[in-house]
Amino acid sequence: MSESSGFPGFHSHSYDRDYTRPLFRVASFSDSGDEQERNSPSPRGRSHSMSRTASFKVAAPSRLSQSASKMSMKKLQQVVDEKSMEDEEMELMKEKYTKLLLGEDMSGSGKGVCTAVAISNAITNLYATVFGTCHRLEPLPPEKRSMWNREMDCLLSICEYIVEFSPTVQAMPDGSTHDVMATSPRSDILMNLPALEKLETMLLGILDSFDKREFWYADQRNQSFNESKKSFQRSEDKWWLPEPCVPDSGLSDRMHRELQQKRDQASQIHKMAMEINSSILSEMQVPLSYLETLPKSGRVGVGDAIYRYMSSGDQFSPEHLLNFLNLSSEHEALEIADRVEAAMYVWRRKASTTHVVSKWENVTEMNADGDKNLVLASRARSLLLCLKQRFPDLSQTTLDTSKIQYNKDIGQAILESYSRVLESLAHNTVSWIDDILMADENAKNGHKIRMQKQVFSQFSPQR
16 A cells, blocks of 8 residues: 555555455446447547537537527536546456456566465555545545445455355255255355445445534644644644544534444444454465474574563463563564564474364363463463554564465455455544544533633633
């Protein structure tokens, strides 16, 4: 994405990891004249066909009133504009479809990324195109809403053809039965895709609900220093975002309650999208290139101080360990997360030599059977979860980035990128609402102080 700071959870890499949906449905005209224009061999032929249509339309005013002539020309211009928009959408569809087939390698030499990564990039890039410049709590513009729905419908339609086979018995008309292989949607897609589509509908519904609002936005770059000091104070790293403004007396109680309700709803959507994304990433295969970079021992990976805390005693509290580390920035938190995650896989690999584990997420200290490596791996996982909860804006770890980069499962690529962009949109929505609630609180406090000064001035003795 062009503005990495606008989308929490993304790293900046040499390869593009901003990801998108199924492509485009373009409406077509059934009129035979339009078919001739569409099949015209050259731009010159299309313009000639258009001029013939125009001459036919202009000939009518000799028998019609002047007002009817103006209406006819207006309708003609509307048809021309719609046709031009259709042609632009068709060209855009061809371009994106070509990039998917070529794996983003426009040389055609077969050196592009695999299909899963190309689709994942497409979903992320679509999100950046549609929502990258949206920094206000307001409905999505119609043209961007149309682009998002059209292309996401096309990209997600790929999931309709990802199935799994299961044996079943088919009854024949003569009463006999035959064993056949029936198809059904893959279980992970069947469970997660409808949930993600529901979350998307809820998020866009939150934005649509603010078409009539009591607040507005002012571009901070166009404000004087004094005006900026009066209004909402934004952190210096987001100086370029528009400032939310509210009336001098603050928002009404109804609007305040609505904002709080929408914030709680968006926060729940964010948590659900995070959970789906984490589950999909956990199911992805760990790349061999990542395993080759693991340290020789988990103790070397996490360091002596963290290792002693994790290996001492029967009771382990990830909260106490994070308090002991006293992490002051997300950069430090991400560094600790990378180290702990690497150590966790070292301990898991050692434990797998003596234990057969089908799903590591089910391993806890209670069922570790006293194996020190299993215990340490379980504690490392709980520490990672606690770390991500304390830093919800934490970027993807090195392992997550490697999984996405080397993943070849198209279904997992779609679910992971779809959940990730919804997670980012939900996070931004919560942030926008928080900005308005803070501006409302500041305005109400200022109004209260002004009212108190007026009352005090009325009762103070006159000189």
